[in-house]
Amino acid sequence: MARLIAHLDLDAFYATVELQRRPELRGLPVVVSGSGPRAVVTTASYEARKFGVGSAMPTSRALRLCPQAILVPPDFDAYRAVSAKVMALVRGTVDLVEVLGLDEAYLDLSGLHSPKAAMRRLVTEINQQTGMNASVGIGPNKLVAKVASDAEKPRGFCVLTREQACRRFAGAPPSLVPGIGAKTAEKLGKLGISTLQQLAATPDEVLAGAFGGRQGPWLRAAARFEGSSHVEPVRIAVSESRETTFDVDITAHAELEVELQKLAEKLCEGLAKHGRTGRTIAIKVRLDDWTTVTRARTVGEATNALDVVFGVARELLREYAPERPVRLLGVRMAGFPGEPEEEPEERGDQLALPL
DNA sequence: TCTGGGGTCCTCGTGCGG
DNA sequence: TCTGCCGCACGAGGACCC
Numbered sequence: 001m002a003r004l005i006a007h008l009d010l011d012a013f014y015a016t017v018e019l020q021r022r023p024e025l026r027g028l029p030v031v032v033s034g035s036g037p038r039a040v041v042t043t044a045s046y047e048a049r050k051f052g053v054g055s056a057m058p059t060s061r062a063l064r065l066c067p068q069a070i071l072v073p074p075d076f077d078a079y080r081a082v083s084a085k086v087m088a089l090v091r092g093t094v095d096l097v098e099v100l101g102l103d104e105a106y107l108d109l110s111g112l113h114s115p116k117a118a119m120r121r122l123v124t125e126i127n128q129q130t131g132m133n134a135s136v137g138i139g140p141n142k143l144v145a146k147v148a149s150d151a152e153k154p155r156g157f158c159v160l161t162r163e164q165a166c167r168r169f170a171g172a173p174p175s176l177v178p179g180i181g182a183k184t185a186e187k188l189g190k191l192g193i194s195t196l197q198q199l200a201a202t203p204d205e206v207l208a209g210a211f212g213g214r215q216g217p218w219l220r221a222a223a224r225f226e227g228s229s230h231v232e233p234v235r236i237a238v239s240e241s242r243e244t245t246f247d248v249d250i251t252a253h254a255e256l257e258v259e260l261q262k263l264a265e266k267l268c269e270g271l272a273k274h275g276r277t278g279r280t281i282a283i284k285v286r287l288d289d290w291t292t293v294t295r296a297r298t299v300g301e302a303t304n305a306l307d308v309v310f311g312v313a314r315e316l317l318r319e320y321a322p323e324r325p326v327r328l329l330g331v332r333m334a335g336f337p338g339e340p341e342e343e344p345e346e347r348g349d350q351l352a353l354p355l
Numbered sequence: 356t357c358t359g360g361g362g363t364c365c366t367c368g369t370g371c372g373g
Numbered sequence: 374t375c376t377g378c379c380g381c382a383c384g385a386g387g388a389c390c391c
């Protein structure tokens with residue numbers, strides 16, 4: 001059966017929550033960001049975006065672009081609360097929902113009687129009950145739905161068939177497709193491929209030669225807007241981590257171990273809260289020259305005990321013994337036991353993101 | 356321009372047991 | 374007993390996403 005998928009995306013979500021809590025900031029360039037010297041922008045209101053401010057940009061640069069920007073520290077508890085309300089409304093309309101992060105979800109509309117009308121009602125309901133604005137894309141698979149929801153933001157409502165998506169975005173850069181980032185786009189550029197139309201017309205063998213047997217064919221299929229329509233309601237976490245970037249790089253190993261212990265404590269608290277134990281303990285170290293090193297060790301029994309986690313993490317750090325100043329330190333737990341095997345059936349026509 | 360935090364998934368290399 | 378092959382698990386790095 002042909003499926004119909006929607007992608008629902010809340011517009012400038014964190015910034016909108018902040019504007020709702022502080023209406024006096026409406027119409028002003030609001031930037032949600034930490035305040036440290038190495039902070040980056042979490043999200044920016046549309047007023048701030050007019051100045052070129054965008055997500056993941058160093059806050060120092062955002063302030064140069066828009067000196068009058070109003071910095072607001074992120075409050076994830078508040079965002080989670082609003083997100084929960086929105087997702088409850090979504091689940092009131094559609095049974096099969098795949099939530100991604102706090103501000104977006106895929107919805108399987110296949111069983112709905114009049115799906116477009118239902119989605120318009122849902123958007124209105126979300127706005128009336130939470131004050132959030134949403135953009136919606138609808139298509140035969142998740143890729144078309146996602147790109148369609150991005151196409152007319154904010155408050156967009158865009159319905160496309162696969163063929164319409166191919167025509168509409170033929171001249172768009174490959175990076176329009178989620179999963180094609182800066183590195184892949186650059187590599188494609190070197191092959192003379194700068195549009196989705198060109199990518200779609202490139203033989204699999206050429207792409208496989210440059211990108212490998214999996215990613216190559218995936219790239220061409222994505223450029224043709226062929227993608228999965230499998231909405232997965234439950235996502236099982238495969239790892240949990242805590243990391244921190246220091247305001248000032250740390251050189252002394254003793255000081256690093258103090259920071260490592262704090263991170264291990266936070267991680268173990270989180271693991272206990274989620275009822276998780278794992279076998280693979282890893283550290284992540286980013287040096288002042290931005291090189292990032294990870295070291296991992298698998299222990300015999302799954303655990304979330306602080307003495308084990310910190311003990312192994314400290315051993316890994318001592319063995320690595322960074323020779324340059326450290327700007328970031330992290331601890332990660334993976335290898336959670338008892339995860340059910342994914343059933344391979346019914347996935348033949350579907351394409352999972354390789355990245 | 357000077358780059359967060361928390362994740363997922365892929366690729367490749369290596370060691371090991373059958 | 375040695376060697377090669379294969380599959381698997383693990384470890385490391387990297388690209389990407391929100």
